[in-house]
Amino acid sequence: MKALAIAVALFAVAAALVAAKAEDATTALLAVTAFICAYTTHRSRHISSYLRIFVAIFAIELIVFGALCLVAVLHLWPVSWADYQIPESLPLTVALFAIAVYLTSFVPLVQSMMRIADRYFDSRDVTTARVWPFPSYRAGEHKVATAMVVFLVLINQAEVGINIRLSFFSRDWFNAIQAHDAKTFWYQLFTVFMVWAFLYIFCAVVEYVVTSTLVIRWRRWLTAFYLDHWLDNHRHYRMSLAGTPADNPDQRISEDISRFIDGGDVGYGIYSFTILLISNLSSLVSFAILLWVLSANFTLPGTHIAVPGFLFWVALIYAAIGTWLTHWIGKPLVPLSFKRQRYEADFRFSLARLREYTEQVALLSGEAAEKRSLKTRFSAIVTNYFDIIACRKRLTAFTASYSQISPFIPYIVSAPFYFAGKVTLGIMTQTANAFSNVNSALTFVVTYYVFLADYKAVLDRLTSFDQSIEKADSQEFQPVPMLTPGEAGNVRLVEVTLRLPDGRTIVEDANLDLVSEIPALLVGPSGSGKSTLFRAIAGIWPYGQGKIDLPPSAKLMLLPQKPYVPMGTLRAALAYPAAPDQYDDATLRTAMEAAQLTHLIDRLDADGVWQQQLSGGEQQRLSIARALLEKPDWLFLDEATTAMDEPMEALIYQTLRQSLPKTTIVSIGHRATIEQFHKRRLEMQPAGEGMFTPKDDVANAAE
Secondary structure (H helix, E strand, C coil): CHHHHHHHHHHHHHHHHHHHHHCCHHHHHHHHHHHHHHHHHHHHHHCCHHHHHHHHHHHHHHHHHHHHHHHHHCCCCCHHHHHHCCCCHHHHHHHHHHHHHHHHCCCHHHHHHHHHHHHHHCCCCEEEECCCCCCCEEEEHHHHHHHHHHHHHHHHHHHHHHHHHHHHHHHHHHHHHHCCCHHHHHHHHHHHHHHHHHHHHHHHHHHHHHHHHHHHHHHHHHHHHHHHHHHHHHHHHHHHHHCCCCCCHHHHHHHHHHHHHHCCCCCCCHHHHHHHHHHHHHHHHHHHHHHHHHCCCCECCCCCCECCCHHHHHHHHHHHHHHHHHHHHHCCHHHHHHHHHHHHHHHHHHHHHHHHCHHHHHHCCCHHHHHHHHHHHHHHHHHHHHHHHHHHHHHHHHHHHHHHHCCHHHHHHHHHHHHCCCCCHHHHHHHHHHHHHHHHHHCHHHHHHHHHHHHHHHHHHHHHHHHHHHHHHHCCCCCCCCCCCCCCCCEEEEEEEEECCCCCEEEEEEEEEECCCCCEEEECCCCCCHHHHHHHHHCCCCCEEEEEECCCCCCEEEECCCCCCCCEEHHHHHHCCCCHHHCCHHHHHHHHHHCCCHHHHHHCCCEECHHHHCCHHHHHHHHHHHHHHHCCCEEEEECCCCCCCHHHHHHHHHHHHHHCCCCEEEEECCCHHHHHHCCEEEEEEECCCCCEEEEECHHHCCC
16 A cells, blocks of 8 residues: 555645646646555554455555546647546546545444445455466455455446446437437447447346356355354353343354344345445436536526526425435334344244254143244234334335435436427436436435444454353463473362352362373252363353363363264264264274164164253163263263263273273263262352352261
8 A cells, every 4th residue: 555655645745746837726636535545544554354345446546547547637638538538637536535434444334334345354264266268276264355346346446436437328319219210329329339238238147157156255255253162162162151132143143244244135235235335336427517517597487597507406405305304214224124133043943943853842732932922022023013113103204205206307407408499308308317326326325224233243242242252251360281290190279269150159168189091970959060160171151250270181071961963974973073084883883882872773874863862861862872982081071971871871881991091081971870880979068158168078088
């Protein structure tokens, strides 16, 4: 940006010299604007990466178009190309665009949008891309994305230029109709309209392909980013414990990211709105100049007072009133849209959860309660929906009235001049077309207010998701792995105090050594912090203080009472979290036989929802099979066998002892069945109101 800023400054100097020589006020104004643009371009090094692309585009266009204008001012423009001379308003306009983008970067709402967008354009990932018909190549993801954005901005500007050219076709065509000039009529239709119309269609198709490619690449990268940040370092778990405002993170990743980029089903996201806004601004400036020229001699109705650019001022006032009224009427849509997405996600989640626990609901005959709960959640959707209808009803009534009246205003204003013979039918239609384009650009908010309201809700949801991740990180409590001299193989807790998410202390001042290869059993009343202590040792409990020393390079594994069984093949469920192909069939069969799952060996590659198809005991034995495959140094069993009967539980513990002789097993349990498999007994003893401390219970330890 620094080199580009210097180039713009040099152009500004050249424009100032030409203005002094030609004594041209417009060129002098261009020089002043270019100096300001040079400053904002230089300062743009510190703004959003995404917005910086647009600043660079407009700065380069300022130099290119401005140089062509200076050639014309110096009377060096070829006479034969007089019809293609660049108007001085064009470089002035793109300079103002560059300045406007820089200033817009300081708007808080825009900064919130750019914090999310810039992650993609600041990435340094290397990717593969291909431009037909050339071979594929490797480049930085941000470079490919930037190139596509630049191309799309330029092609949008080209489409605006084509529309301006077609407006002149419309003028000449209608003039030919008025003059009964058949030759000009057919000439304009086949040699002018057909050429420019097909060129416009080609641009539209290319724009669609490039846009779609950019959107899916952007979404792929941003989805991977959020998945990484949600799942890394157990953030998803800490977020659920903290009760953060990020409800339904699955929807935020699967739907809100798509809506943020391209609007999803709505079709308007950050890309659409930014490119659409630039297209509208380009159209506004181009057609505003045309409208100004066409209505230069229009007078106030019923008078002979000429107002320069009369129809432009009419369009400006009309659009300003429409925009203000639209915002005033539609303002409640933003919070309503936010609530709608939350209610819809809650309802979907409730249905999915019911499907997951269908057996438990059936055993309790809980269908009536589920129906009441689901209907209550859906009633919130219905209430919110009617609130949206009430708001959109008023908004639709206004915007529909506005759009119905708009096309007639230029005809009504220009009709007296047409009937008086002062303008032709072609100029009248061209004036109406220019007014329509200017009004459409000025009423961007009126046209897209509903989409903008939905988009603001999406932005708020992603922003709150980011805040929830940051909150989870700020509460992180990581056990510190440290080698303790003389006890290299032990797990040691030093003054560990653990709290619940609401701040209450549950484990107080735990000082404990778990000795390698000496199995231990931890007992205590329900709610005494046994599972919390295990989770702290595993490194996922974020509330507490103290130090937990782990043996260097030790492999720890914790099996909970209710294991996680992912959807997919049984092979993938067994290997989880490793890849399904990490273990060969013989290894998997051996583990399944040891875990008493022989009856499932022939279904290794069967696909299904195993969480529902397997009994509680089978799910726990599948979890045991994972441990047999993983062969950890330390295996923590948090009531991981309670769904089995006692003979099966004893058999599983015997299998663990024989198959994993080097693994230290630490269990939480209450049955006498498993005491025989542990040499040390620990008990959570009261240490105050609601607080417990693990202590050795040597008298009851099994030998």
